[in-house]
Amino acid sequence: MTDKDISAELKLQVETAIADKTPLTIQGGGSKSFLGLRKTNATPIDLSPHRGVISYEPTELVITARAGTPLEEIKATLKNQGQALAFEPPGFTPNATIGGTIACAMSGPAKPYLGGTRDYILGCRVLTGHAQNLKFGGEVMKNVAGYDVSRLMTGAMGTLGVLMDVSVKVLPEAAGEVTLGKVMDIETAIEKMQSLAGLGLPVTAAAYLNGTLFTRLSGTETITNAAAQKLTAIGEKTNDSSLWQQLREQTLPFFTFNESQSLWRLSVPALTKPLDIEGQWLYDWAGMQRWLITDAPATTIRAAVEAIGGHATLFRGTEPLQREVGVFHPLPTPLLALHKKLKQEFDPQGIFNPQRLFPEF
Amino acid sequence: MSQALFKDETPPLADDTRRALISQFLAFMDDESVLRDDEDLYPYESDGLAVYRQKPPLVVLPETVEQVQKILKICSELKVPVVARGAGTGLSGGALPLKNGILLGMAKFNKIVSINEHTRTAVVQPGVRNLAISEAASDYNLYYAPDPSSQIVCTIGGNVAENSGGVHCLKYGMTVHNVLQVTAVTMDGELITVGSTAADTAGFDLLGLIHGSEGMLAVTVEIVVKLLPKPNTTKLLMAAFASVDTAGDTVAEIIAKGIIPAGLEMMDKPAIVAAEAFAKCGYPTDAEALFLCELDGTEEEVQSQLQQVEALVRKNNATVVHIARDEQERMQLWKGRKSAFPAVGRLSPDYYCIDGTIPRRHLSRVLQQMNTWSEEYSLRIANVFHAGDGNLHPLILFDANIEGELERTEELGAKILELCVEVGGTITGEHGVGMEKINQMCVQFSSNEITQFHAIKNAFDPEALLNPGKAIPTLNRCAEYGALHVHHGEVPHPDIERF
Numbered sequence: 001m002t003d004k005d006i007s008a009e010l011k012l013q014v015e016t017a018i019a020d021k022t023p024l025t026i027q028g029g030g031s032k033s034f035l036g037l038r039k040t041n042a043t044p045i046d047l048s049p050h051r052g053v054i055s056y057e058p059t060e061l062v063i064t065a066r067a068g069t070p071l072e073e074i075k076a077t078l079k080n081q082g083q084a085l086a087f088e089p090p091g092f093t094p095n096a097t098i099g100g101t102i103a104c105a106m107s108g109p110a111k112p113y114l115g116g117t118r119d120y121i122l123g124c125r126v127l128t129g130h131a132q133n134l135k136f137g138g139e140v141m142k143n144v145a146g147y148d149v150s151r152l153m154t155g156a157m158g159t160l161g162v163l164m165d166v167s168v169k170v171l172p173e174a175a176g177e178v179t180l181g182k183v184m185d186i187e188t189a190i191e192k193m194q195s196l197a198g199l200g201l202p203v204t205a206a207a208y209l210n211g212t213l214f215t216r217l218s219g220t221e222t223i224t225n226a227a228a229q230k231l232t233a234i235g236e237k238t239n240d241s242s243l244w245q246q247l248r249e250q251t252l253p254f255f256t257f258n259e260s261q262s263l264w265r266l267s268v269p270a271l272t273k274p275l276d277i278e279g280q281w282l283y284d285w286a287g288m289q290r291w292l293i294t295d296a297p298a299t300t301i302r303a304a305v306e307a308i309g310g311h312a313t314l315f316r317g318t319e320p321l322q323r324e325v326g327v328f329h330p331l332p333t334p335l336l337a338l339h340k341k342l343k344q345e346f347d348p349q350g351i352f353n354p355q356r357l358f359p360e361f
Numbered sequence: 362m363s364q365a366l367f368k369d370e371t372p373p374l375a376d377d378t379r380r381a382l383i384s385q386f387l388a389f390m391d392d393e394s395v396l397r398d399d400e401d402l403y404p405y406e407s408d409g410l411a412v413y414r415q416k417p418p419l420v421v422l423p424e425t426v427e428q429v430q431k432i433l434k435i436c437s438e439l440k441v442p443v444v445a446r447g448a449g450t451g452l453s454g455g456a457l458p459l460k461n462g463i464l465l466g467m468a469k470f471n472k473i474v475s476i477n478e479h480t481r482t483a484v485v486q487p488g489v490r491n492l493a494i495s496e497a498a499s500d501y502n503l504y505y506a507p508d509p510s511s512q513i514v515c516t517i518g519g520n521v522a523e524n525s526g527g528v529h530c531l532k533y534g535m536t537v538h539n540v541l542q543v544t545a546v547t548m549d550g551e552l553i554t555v556g557s558t559a560a561d562t563a564g565f566d567l568l569g570l571i572h573g574s575e576g577m578l579a580v581t582v583e584i585v586v587k588l589l590p591k592p593n594t595t596k597l598l599m600a601a602f603a604s605v606d607t608a609g610d611t612v613a614e615i616i617a618k619g620i621i622p623a624g625l626e627m628m629d630k631p632a633i634v635a636a637e638a639f640a641k642c643g644y645p646t647d648a649e650a651l652f653l654c655e656l657d658g659t660e661e662e663v664q665s666q667l668q669q670v671e672a673l674v675r676k677n678n679a680t681v682v683h684i685a686r687d688e689q690e691r692m693q694l695w696k697g698r699k700s701a702f703p704a705v706g707r708l709s710p711d712y713y714c715i716d717g718t719i720p721r722r723h724l725s726r727v728l729q730q731m732n733t734w735s736e737e738y739s740l741r742i743a744n745v746f747h748a749g750d751g752n753l754h755p756l757i758l759f760d761a762n763i764e765g766e767l768e769r770t771e772e773l774g775a776k777i778l779e780l781c782v783e784v785g786g787t788i789t790g791e792h793g794v795g796m797e798k799i800n801q802m803c804v805q806f807s808s809n810e811i812t813q814f815h816a817i818k819n820a821f822d823p824e825a826l827l828n829p830g831k832a833i834p835t836l837n838r839c840a841e842y843g844a845l846h847v848h849h850g851e852v853p854h855p856d857i858e859r860f
Binding site: 060082083111115116118128130134135138140143144148149160172173175195198199200202219223267268285288289309310313329331334342344357358 | 479480481482503523524526530531534535537538547551552553554555557558559560561562563564565566567569570572573574578590591592593613614616617619620621658659660661662665718719720721722747749750751752785786787788789790791792793794798802805806807809810813814816817818819820821832833
């Protein structure tokens with residue numbers, strides 16, 4: 001595949017959809033198409049041919065690429081210069097694109113320590129529901145001109161417009177990493193994971209699975225060794241270096257489950273105690289992102305997280321269940337009203353990814 | 362940004378509306394919280410950009426969220442504009458009062474509600490001073506990272522509105538990266554909470570949208586900020602160079618090596634001389650450029666990075682290389698940089714601070730152009746520069762008492778900002794657009810983009826009553842401005858009807 005700018009064709013397709021009032025399903029590599037509902041009568045708008053790195057300045061810590069550029073290509077380009085996407089976005093399949101990565105705003109294990117997708121977006125070009133190709137933000141770190149539309153697009157799941165290209169902040173790749181592991185109970189692990197980030201040590205991930213607390217330290221050998229010595233209470237060095245990638249990409253055995261169950265993603269405040277819901281649990285992000293495989297009813301799960309100020313996503317489940325309970329956590333009334341108004345202002349005909357995020361728009 | 366272009370042509374608040382507001386406000390607020398005499402109103406006539414002044418017809422100082430809700434509801438009903446204000450330190454006229462609206466002073470919301478050392482978060486009211494958060498968190502060995510130069514007085518509510526930065530942004534981010542949750546009141550009096558103390562929220566990133574929205578979408582009433590552990594080790598290296606170019610190239614090389622300094626501040630000769638004369642901090646006054654490179658982290662990290670930075674600056678023929686011996690000397694070296702603005706202020710009756718960001722690789726071109734303009738306009742410029750992230754603060758020295766000098770200064774400032782856009786940067790890195798840079802918005806954004814900004818405001822505030830006229834220009838204003846500034850023979854916003 002070669003680099004290509006198909007903005008003109010995409011604009012034409014959006015114009016036609018607006019004129020015909022026909023919904024569009026925005027599609028990149030399809031790696032996250034399982035997430036969120038989709039309208040069956042929608043026409044796909046394919047971003048995957050719209051690809052290529054537009055500019056990359058390692059010393060400015062910024063890369064700009066067309067939305068259809070494969071995430072793998074971005075990562076390889078950065079790696080050549082000793083840099084990386086610090087928010088460790090999951091690809092799930094090799095065809096994941098940078099556009100889909102930003103639109104879905106999923107972040108890897110480093111999120112609590114180095115920030116998530118929304119912390120690294122600098123600018124974007126977006127094709128709106130007025131068929132206008134607009135540029136917001138830019139390619140510099142500090143920029144407060146105009147409302148922060150780039151961040152608004154991050155995680156909007158394509159419901160506000162088609163991301164055409166994105167500018168993302170990059171960081172130096174870690175010189176190396178060490179993983180510590182120690183068996184302990186979950187209550188202790190939650191406390192330890194939380195306090196770890198307060199020590200000023202190069203901790204870049206902490207997760208609890210199979211009764212074991214795993215902690216990742218990043219940096220040169222001298223740096224990680226020195227930190228590991230201070231953390232003997234947290235665990236011994238393990239050889240399990242592929243753990244974090246498998247956790248991010250959901251290829252750990254944990255993520256295999258049968259049809260009668262669903263995979264839920266719970267986002268909860270720091271130090272939230274284990275929740276009393278039957279199922280298999282995996283704790284990432286120092287305990288703030290919890291994966292739950294269960295057949296418990298959605299109402300039980302959502303009520304439990306809501307009570308503590310969190311939210312729950314039906315991350316992987318059957319389509320009938322997704323339609324019945326919704327994929328993303330329902331919004332409080334005033335926020336839903338604002339979402340609908342913003343949707344109206346960006347996409348008045350409601351052609352982009354209808355109901356992908358919430359059944360109301 | 363010319364003052365000649367700052368004209369509030371709206372009719373003043375009608376007397377009967379003003380009376381109606383006063384009587385309705387007094388029904389739930391005490392007399393001292395509804396300011397209406399000239400002597401009480403004048404202190405509010407400008408923010409940190411004192412060249413723009415407008416006496417507000419009425420100032421209200423609520424102290425509860427319910428009062429804010431009631432005030433906004435009343436103003437909604439009477440269709441009276443509202444300008445929210447924190448400490449009034451903003452440098453772009455974002456809190457400049459309106460002739461036909463009320464000023465909502467948030468100074469009484471000055472309590473730190475709670476600090477949780479275990480979750481490393483603080484719940485604060487918007488009128489709390491930025492530095493007060495770090496002072497209160499200090500007992501737990503924690504601090505709040507963003508440190509705008511006004512941090513002693515500026516409020517966290519204002520920081521959210523402006524998405525304020527500071528000298529440590531490159532590593533620790535701006536306000537938006539350090540706030541978890543904002544509770545705010547929309548113009549119709551509705552209380553909303555955006556963001557969360559959980560890992561993230563469902564739906565759109567409204568927390569991101571509120572940041573830097575310059576008080577135009579909602580009025581912030583409570584904020585949950587993230588606190589960071591104080592770094593175990595901090596070292597500061599000062600390096601001086603015989604040319605600004607070499608200093609700029611060295612900054613790029615540091616970053617290319619994979620080092621992200623906590624702070625990386627550069628100054629040119631006029632700024633160095635001024636700072637040294639003011640703070641006696643030990644800067645070499647014969648240098649053309651100087652940078653302060655602060656590294657923090659674990660002992661091992663800092664030692665390794667410091668060695669690399671030192672080797673690099675020596676290779677690039679730094680004329681002076683000095684590592685602060687102790688904490689006292691480190692603070693002394695910072696003092697020079699942090700007092701650069703008042704220091705430059707002593708060289709001239711007035712100075713005007715510009716705030717643009719550029720891709721760093723264009724630094725040399727931008728500085729050269731500024732030198733040329735400086736001669737053309739007969740106005741001296743001193744430069745301080747957040748070199749790590751490309752944020753320039755040229756300080757133009759002028760004398761407002763000399764007829765026409767302020768206007769020429771503003772014209773020069775506008776040219777510098779437009780040059781920032783031309784090289785791929787932005788008209789504001791951290792001070793906001795406010796009233797000051799409203800014309801330059803027309804240079805950075807197309808009519809369609811500006812229309813989309815208005816559409817976002819419309820979603821929150823359909824009657825355009827919250828801080829109207831700031832940050833986002835009307836298309837007519839852009840057409841007017843474009844007509845004055847034809848660039849490369851192209852008329853910007855050609856699609857706008859011209860009158």
